[in-house]
Amino acid sequence: MWKSIASNALSVFIVLLVGLGIAVGWGQSQYTSEGPLETATFFEVPRGASLRVVSQRLEATGAITSPMLFRIGAEYADTASDLKFGSYELPAGASMAEIMDILTAGGPSTFRYVVNYIIRNSGAETRFRERTPGTGEETILAAFAAGEDVPEAYSEAIAAEVPIVYRVSVAEGLSSWQIVEGLKNAEFLTGELIGVPAEGSLAPDTYEVARGTNRGEILQRMEAAQKSILAEAWAARDPEVPLETPEEALILASIVEKETGMPEERGQVASVFTNRLRQGMKLQTDPTVIYGITKGESNGLGRGLRRSELRTRTPYNTYVIPALPPTPIANPGRASIEAALNPDETPYIFFVADGTGGHAFAETIGEHNENVARWREIEAQRNESQ
Structure with missing residues (x-):
């Protein structure tokens, strides 16, 4: 009898195990x-x-x-x-x-809605976008400049507390004053800003933030990033560049940044100024003169430089002083810093606009004068067509 019970129990147990295995x-x-x-x-x-x-x-x-x-x-x-x-x-x-x-996984969050706050020379703009899942395509739902009325699509999303990722994008070549003023106008940031960080000390880039982030925290991140970029570039510099300190590299990089908006030209532009420094020539660059007038506290002169301004001696007038200006004139990006510390090897000591957005480079004053004459012809033709 006990054998029968044991046998039946074993059978039931086996059936349960099989069933459990099937279920698992x-x-x-x-x-x-x-x-x-x-x-x-x-x-x-x-x-x-x-x-x-x-x-x-x-x-x-x-x-x-x-x-x-x-x-x-x-x-x-x-x-x-x-x-x-x-x-x-x-x-x-x-x-x-x-x-x-x-x-x-703990990777970066992927949000359906993105707010990109862009600070550039012409001012600041907010772009509210929606991402399409599965494709990565984005649709702009609203775009508005600082001071304009907030579009309904944006205000409704804020009121509904939908998940939104915020990004602050800072263009290369802005002054510290421009960046601070831009941050002040970002409605999703908090905290007052007192004073302006040292010129050149802020790394232009895109920074992801949360709504309510303190403005001062963003400046701290930008300063830390610029210190890191400059230290890395200085360590990898060409030992032949005529720059004594990282601060001098930052000054030259800011000039390169302001002189060209074409990435492929940075190395050549840097080579012109490097060659001039080696030969003891004046840098003769308009952006430094402009900075001496505005101190970076504007979006530009809004006019051309006057002859009197080009002749007036200031620490930033590189048509008069035979050296770098005392401070950076803008906040340069990584590429310009690297170009200043590892410029192209060229014989050029002159350049002028060529009408395409780029520049014509020259080794001699004769070649340069020809390039200048061509540029003046282009300017005259443009003025006639307006």
């Missing part, structure tokens, strides 16, 4: 197989949200069919406690395992 296999298959999401979508993991809350939100989104199975799979994979706060893009057909990998 089915669960694993469901966890790793293609999910029900028909199109890519954005999904937010709220700060401090539990796995249960996230699984329920995923079901409501249509990304998974079973919150319980999602939680069991996460527990089995030992990732249940690794959820990272943020906004993520879930691809179409993503399995539960793939979704969990995305939500625990």
Whole structure:
């Protein structure tokens, strides 16, 4: 009798084991197989949200069919406690395992809505964009300059508290005053700014921030970035460049930045000024004279330089002083800093605009005078056509 009972119990146990094995296999298959999401979508993991809350939100989104199975799979994979706060893009057909990998990877958040605040020489502009999941394409929903009325699409999104990533983009070649004034007009930033950072000390770049970020914090990030860039470039400098200190490199880089907007010309422009410094020649560059007049506290003169201004002796008038000006005249980007410290090897000591947005370079004064004559012809033709 006992043998019969034991035999039956063993059979039941084996059946249960087989059933359990089948159930585990089915669960694993469901966890790793293609999910029900028909199109890519954005999904937010709220700060401090539990796995249960996230699984329920995923079901409501249509990304998974079973919150319980999602939680069991996460527990089995030992990732249940690794959820990272943020906004993520879930691809179409993503399995539960793939979704969990995305939500625990800890990479940069991918938001549906993006606000890019652009500070440039002409002023600041806010662009409110929407990303299309699965394609990366972006549509501008609203764009407005500082001081203009805020478009309804933007104000409604703010009122609805939809997840938005904010980015502050600072153009190369702006003065520190221009950057500070631009930050003051960003409605999503907080904190007052007192004073202006040293000229050249801010790294132009795009900085991702949160709504409510303190303006001073952004300036600190920009200063830290510029110090790092300058130190790296100084360590890798051409030992033959006639620059004694990193500060001198920053000064020359700011001049290069203001003299050309064409990336491919930076090395050549830097070579002209390097050659002039080696020969003890005056740099004779208009942007330094302009900075001596404005101190960077404007978006430019709005007119041409007068002859009297070119003759007046100031620390920044490089038509008079045979040296670098005492400070940078703008905030140069990495490429201009690297160009100043590793200029092209050329014989050029002159350059002038060529009418295409670039410059014509010359080794002799005769060649330069010919280039200047051509540029004046272009200017005259343009004036006649206006």
